[in-house]
Amino acid sequence: xxxxxxxxxxxxxxxxxxxxxxxxxxxxxxxxxxxxxxxxxxxxxxxxxxxxxxxxxxxxxxxxxxxxxxxxxxxxxxxxxxxxxxxxxxxxxxxxxxxxxxxxxxxxxxxxxxxxxxxxxxxxxxxxxxxxxxxxxxxxxxxxxxxxxxxxxxxxxxxxxxxxxxxxxxxxxxxxxxxxxxxxxxxxxxxxxxxxxxxxxxxxxxxxxxxxxxxxxxxxxxxxxxxxxxxxxxxxxxxxxxxxxxxxxxxxxxxxxxxxxxxxxxxxxxxxxxxxxxxxxxxxxxxxxxxxxxxxxxxxxxxxxxxxxxxxxxxxxxxxxxxxxxxxxxxxxxxxxxxxx
Amino acid sequence: xxxxxxxxxxxxxxxxxxxxxxxxxxxxxxxxxxxxxxxxxxxxxxxxxxxxxxxxxxxxxxxxxxxxxxxxxxxxxxxxxxxxxxxxxxxxxxxxxxxxxxxxxxxxxxxxxxxxxxxxxxxxxxxxxxxxxxxxxxxxxxxxxxxxxxxxxxxxxxxxxxxxxxxxxxxxxxxxxxxxxxxxxxxxxxxxxxxxxxxxxxxxxxxxxxxxxxxxxxxxxxxxxxxxxxxxxxxxxxxxxxxxxxxxxxxxxxxxxxxxxxxxxxxxxxxxxxxxxxxxxxxxxxxxxxxxxxxxxxxxxxxxxxxxxxxxxxxxxxxxxxxxxxxxxxxxxxxxxxxxxxxxxxxxxxxxxxxxxxxxxxxxxxxxxxxxxxxxxxxxxxxxxxxxxxxxxxxxxxxxxxxxxxxxxxxxxxxx
Numbered sequence: 065x066x067x068x069x070x071x072x073x074x075x076x077x078x079x080x081x082x083x084x085x086x087x088x089x090x091x092x093x094x095x096x097x098x099x100x101x102x103x104x105x106x107x108x109x110x111x112x113x114x115x116x117x118x119x120x121x122x123x124x125x126x127x128x129x130x131x132x133x134x135x136x137x138x139x140x141x142x143x144x145x146x147x148x149x150x151x152x153x154x155x156x157x158x159x160x161x162x163x164x165x166x167x168x169x170x171x172x173x174x175x176x177x178x179x180x181x182x183x184x185x186x187x188x189x190x191x192x193x194x195x196x197x198x199x200x201x202x203x204x205x206x207x208x209x210x211x212x213x214x215x216x217x218x219x220x221x222x223x224x225x226x227x228x229x230x231x232x233x234x235x236x237x238x239x240x241x242x243x244x245x246x247x248x249x250x251x252x253x254x255x256x257x258x259x260x261x262x263x264x265x266x267x268x269x270x271x272x273x274x275x276x277x278x279x280x281x282x283x284x285x286x287x288x289x290x291x292x293x294x295x296x297x298x299x300x301x302x303x304x305x306x307x308x309x310x311x312x313x314x315x316x317x318x319x320x321x322x323x324x325x326x327x328x329x330x331x332x333x334x335x336x337x338x339x340x341x342x343x344x345x346x347x348x349x350x351x352x353x354x355x356x357x358x359x360x361x362x363x364x365x366x367x368x369x370x371x372x373x374x375x376x377x378x379x380x381x382x383x384x385x386x387x388x389x390x391x392x393x394x395x396x397x398x399x400x401x402x403x404x405x
Numbered sequence: 406x407x408x409x410x411x412x413x414x415x416x417x418x419x420x421x422x423x424x425x426x427x428x429x430x431x432x433x434x435x436x437x438x439x440x441x442x443x444x445x446x447x448x449x450x451x452x453x454x455x456x457x458x459x460x461x462x463x464x465x466x467x468x469x470x471x472x473x474x475x476x477x478x479x480x481x482x483x484x485x486x487x488x489x490x491x492x493x494x495x496x497x498x499x500x501x502x503x504x505x506x507x508x509x510x511x512x513x514x515x516x517x518x519x520x521x522x523x524x525x526x527x528x529x530x531x532x533x534x535x536x537x538x539x540x541x542x543x544x545x546x547x548x549x550x551x552x553x554x555x556x557x558x559x560x561x562x563x564x565x566x567x568x569x570x571x572x573x574x575x576x577x578x579x580x581x582x583x584x585x586x587x588x589x590x591x592x593x594x595x596x597x598x599x600x601x602x603x604x605x606x607x608x609x610x611x612x613x614x615x616x617x618x619x620x621x622x623x624x625x626x627x628x629x630x631x632x633x634x635x636x637x638x639x640x641x642x643x644x645x646x647x648x649x650x651x652x653x654x655x656x657x658x659x660x661x662x663x664x665x666x667x668x669x670x671x672x673x674x675x676x677x678x679x680x681x682x683x684x685x686x687x688x689x690x691x692x693x694x695x696x697x698x699x700x701x702x703x704x705x706x707x708x709x710x711x712x713x714x715x716x717x718x719x720x721x722x723x724x725x726x727x728x729x730x731x732x733x734x735x736x737x738x739x740x741x742x743x744x745x746x747x748x749x750x751x752x753x754x755x756x757x758x759x760x761x762x763x764x765x766x767x768x769x770x771x772x773x774x775x776x777x778x779x780x781x782x783x784x785x786x787x788x789x790x791x792x793x794x795x796x797x798x799x800x801x802x803x804x805x806x807x808x809x810x811x812x813x814x815x816x817x818x819x820x821x
Contacts, residue, residue, distance in 0.1 A: 097575065156774070166778035169512050169575065173724055174774035181766030182439075188761045189443060189450075313714065317579040324576065369591035372713055376583040379576075380566070387572045 066228045068342075071349060073237055076341025078103075078299040081240045082319035083326065083333045084247060085291035090328060091251065092284025093264040093277075095397045097172025098157050099292045100316025101179030104308075105153045106293025107300035108183040108196065110146035111308040114138065115199045118206070127206065132213050136235050139207045139301070143236060143294050150293015151286045153179070158285035162278050165399035176316075184310040196308040203306035209233050236298045243294075247287070248330035260284050264393035267400045277400045292316065303348075314376075318344075321379045327390050343375040421731045424782040428729065428775040429743070436462045436768035440760060450759050458760045462768070465750020471757065485753070487625070487632020489745045491703070494637040495520070497741035498696025499723025501648050502560075502689040504732040508652060509685035510665035515563055515578030516693045517720025518585035522559040523694020524701050524708055524717075525589045527552030531613045531702055532598050541617045545702060548618065552698035553691040559585060560690015561683055568679035574686070582720075586713045593710035600707070610708040619704025633706075637699035642738055644695065649734040661685050693720060725769045728776040744769065 082099055089096035117123060117138060126134035157175055160166040187196045198206070211222050211231040222231050251257040262270040263280040271277050299312055322340055326333030350371045437459045444455025457477050461468060466485055472478040499516045506513035531548035539547075563577035593599065593610060600609045613619060623636035652658040663671040664681045672678045696719065701708055726744050730736030747769065751762030775782065 160774065160777055164778040164781050166781070168777075170728060170773065170777035173512075173514070174770050174777055177721065177725070177773055178767060178770035181763050181770055185439070185761060185763035185767060186443070188763065189447060189759070311715065314579060314583055317576070321576050321580070324573070367591060369587045369594070369713065373584050373587040376580045376587075380572075380580040380584075383572050383576065383580075384566060384570050387570050 066224070067352065068345065069228050070233065071345040072338065072341045073233075074302045074341075075344040075348075076338045077237045077240045078295045078302070078315065079319050079322055079340055079344075080334055080337035081244055081298065082292050082295035082316060083322040083337055084244055084330060085288040085295065086320055086323040087328055087330065087333065088247070088251070088260070088284045088291065089288035090323070090393050090396045091264040092260050092281045093267060093393065093395045093398070093400065094158065094161050094281055094285050094288075095168045095172065096154075096157065096285060096288050096292075097169055097320070098154065098175035098179075098316075099288075099319055100312060100314065101172075101176040102150045102153055102289050102292035103296030103299065103312045103316045104179040104183055104310055106146035106150040106296030107312060108187070108308040108310070109149040109293065110142045110297030111196050111198070111300055111306055112190070113142045113145040114206075114306060115196065117141070118201075119199050127201070132209075135206055136209075139235060140239065142301075143239065143297055146297035147290040147294040150296065151290040153293065154285050154289020157289075158282050161399060162281045162285075165401070168397055168399075180310040183308065187308060187310065194309065198306050203301055207234060207236075207301065207306070209235060234298075234302050236301055240295070240298060243291075244330070244334070247291075251330065256283075261393075263400075264395055267395050271400075271402065281400065295319075318375065318379065321383060324390055324392075325379070325382055325386055327386075328393060340375060340379070343378055347371045347374055420783045420786055421779070422736075423786050424779050425729050425731065425736075425740070425776075427782055427786070428772045428779070431775055432768045432772035433463055435771045436764050439767060440764060443760070454758050454760075458754060458758045458764075461750055461754045461758060461760075462764060465753040466746045468750075468753045468757070477757065483629040484631040485749050487629025487634035489742065489749045490625070490629070490638045491633040491635065492745035492748055493742045494641045495696035495700040495719045496722055496726050496744050497638075497641040497645060497738055498699065499693050499720055500726030500730065500737040500741050500744075501645055501723075501734055502692035502696070503723045503727035504730065504734060504737055505648060505652065505661070505692065506685055506689040507727060507732045508665050509661045509681065510668065511564070511567070511574050511682065511685060511689075513560070513563075513578060513686065513689045513693075514575050514721075514724065515560060515581055515686075515690070516723045517716035518578065518582035519556040519560045519690040519693035520697045520717050520720040521582075521585045521589045521712060522690075523552040523556040523697035525592055526555030526694070527698035528598065528610055528613070528701055528708060529592075529596065531618045532611055532616050534616075536617045541619075544616070544618050545620065548613075548702055549695065549698045553695045556694020556697070557687040557691035560693070561687040564683040564686025567686070568682040582716055586716055590711055590713040599710070608709050608711055610710050612704060612707055613702050614704040618702060620699065620702055633703065635703050637703055640699060641696070641741075644692070645734045645738050648692070652734060657684075693723065696723075722769065725773045725776075728773055731779070 082103060086096055086099055118127070123134065123138055125131075153175070157168075157171050160171040161168045184194065187194065190196060209230060209232070211220070211226070214230070216222060221227065251260065259270065259275050260280050260283065262275065263277050263284070267277045270280070296312060299315060300306060300308055318340065322333060322336045326336040350368070440458045440462060441455060444450045444452070444458065460477060464479060466489060467479045467482060468485070469478050469480045469482045499520060502516050502519065503513050527548040530551045531544055534544045534547065536544060559581065562581050563574045566572040566577045567574040598610050600611045602611075620635040620637050622634075623639060625634045625636065625638070626632070652662065660671070660676045660681050661684070663674065663676055664678050664685070668678050671681075700706055700719070722744055726737055726740045729743070730740040747765040748762075751765035754760050754764065755762045
């Protein structure tokens with residue numbers, strides 16, 4: 065059970081934060097199809113940052129001395145770097161779709177093509193292979209929170225809550241949850257959030273009240289880029305051992321589906337992403353999931369391919385049932401033209 | 406004469422072509438600049454190889470390797486050009502797939518999935534029907550048509566959910582892509598088409614030549630000796646022309662385009678919009694799958710069947726091929742060949758310099774990015790005309806009405 069919850073969280077959290085990224089862009093009126101590309105880029109930047117910085121003397125010493133605070137700090141810095149570069153990368157999208165009134169679907173697709181190409185080009189030159197890893201050690205030994213940090217011995221138990229939510233988890237997971245909550249509050253309870261949402265629903269009306277629609281759309285897309293970049297790094301850190309491969313296995317698109325399923329509302333998105341995280345967790349490690357001593361999915365005897373297909377199949381089916389009642393921001397995808405009233 | 410030129414210049418089609426060419430030039434420039442920056446920053450790469458890299462990005466198709474002194478040599482390389490035509494075949498087909506769907510107002514990002522389903526169906530048919538009983542030429546036709554049928558069925562799924570359940574076709578296509586990737590892996594894993602004879606290779610399906618099925622060369626191999634080219638390119642070009650006729654000269658094509666321009670107006674005019682959406686996606690699926698069939702039935706290609714973690718690039722590259730051609734089926738032939746030219750340049754780059762083939766994907770992505778605002782580029786091209794008009798109208802009024810960003814864009818246009 066502990067394993068199931070931990071794994072689900074690991075898959076659900078990047079999905080949740082990237083889906084929120086989608087919300088910020090779409091609520092401001094820009095369809096951000098580039099989430100996948102920005103995630104790939106963010107993952108690359110974060111891993112590259114870790115790779116370079118961990119070789120400095122300070123962090124080498126910190127690792128040798130088991131200075132957990134410094135190591136967690138490194139993780140946060142890498143998240144920050146990924147977020148900043150994700151935001152910068154997303155400027156390409158906002159420039160095209162806000163200033164040049166480009167087709168947002170094509171613009172997003174271009175970024176989705178650009179990110180893996182650029183990332184793989186650089187990775188191949190930097191690392192001479194198709195993956196970029198940490199310079200030494202692995203994600204678990206550098207960044208994972210372990211019970212030893214809290215003075216527990218090897219054989220001591222932390223209790224159910226402790227061993228589920230503290231032992232063998234990543235700080236990034238909880239930072240993401242905090243950011244998710246804070247940004248959701250900002251979106252609904254502040255003046256900025258109200259204005260942002262207004263630009264996605266009726267930009268003409270917003271403009272007539274003195275809101276700068278262009279600025280708001282830039283803000284929405286930039287926040288979106290930062291979140292997606294960070295989500296990409298968190299994904300790489302927690303699910304693929306801090307490794308950048310120029311691929312996030314359709315995660316950005318899955319986040320878009322979660323966003324639509326969650327009806328562009330943060331609370332629903334949190335629920336939806338936990339559901340999808342669960343299926344993704346089943347897909348990736350069904351044979352070792354143990355509920356009350358029974359390896360239930362293994363005993364069903366279904367093919368591994370079926371489980372791998374499951375998240376996408378469920379997404380499609382769930383969308384089929386919910387799409388009728390879903391309500392997208394009215395002005396999304398339409399370039400804002402002051403002349404049209 | 407001059408008047409004729411101006412007329413030609415004034416045509417929308419000409420400006421579209423010019424905009425595409427400009428996009429290509431900018432894309433290649435961006436690729437070269439990235440090579441230049443990486444070459445300058447990296448300590449392992451000398452100035453000489455950076456210069457070689459740039460030359461290969463631009464003229465890779467004409468590269469004939471290195472001469473005795475180690476310098477790059479350029480000239481007519483029949484192998485490269487033949488390979489370019491061979492690789493263009495599936496790209497033209499996936500490009501057509503995206504183009505037809507786009508004309509109906511649908512963004513077919515599902516080409517990779519349809520491509521995989523086509524691969525599966527055509528390979529299974531080509532390898533499954535015993536060639537002792539049925540003549541290979543008939544098997545080839547059955548496999549090709551069967552592959553297209555599988556693609557049509559798979560493509561129809563996003564069309565159906567779009568038309569009847571109002572699910573965004575982009576999302577539905579992405580989901581069906583990954584589902585297809587898993588189905589194909591699964592199906593081949595339980596099949597007996599896995600290549601177990603050649604023990605040096607693992608994870609590949611038999612070549613279709615194991616069952617004596619291969620696309621006819623149609624004499625092209627004597628023009629381009631040493632390359633993989635075959636009659637598939639001719640089939641692809643014929644299909645492109647057929648699609649052009651379908652889209653511009655038939656009622657069905659008119660109905661599809663009407664749905665693309667304005668679905669509601671089309672319905673009001675008595676066109677069955679839902680049927681047309683499904684049909685358009687089915688045609689798109691058949692075209693993508695046809696590309697896969699042409700590629701894998703050629704007899705000299707092998708399919709690595711464990712595709713569940715990655716989708717085929719050929720499918721995604723249909724998008725830039727179509728967009729660069731402004732979704733014109735005839736244009737797709739040329740842009741498909743251009744893309745495969747970049748592809749060949751990429752392999753030359755990997756073979757001859759410290760750079761790698763992914764830079765050509767960067768060039769492609771840049772071109773797609775530019776095609777997203779091709780309207781603005783077209784405006785820049787016809788900037789001269791605009792300026793004359795602007796002079797005639799009271800300039801101050803125009804400036805006051807236009808939003809500030811827009812004014813900047815206009816200025817940029819005038820500067821050109």
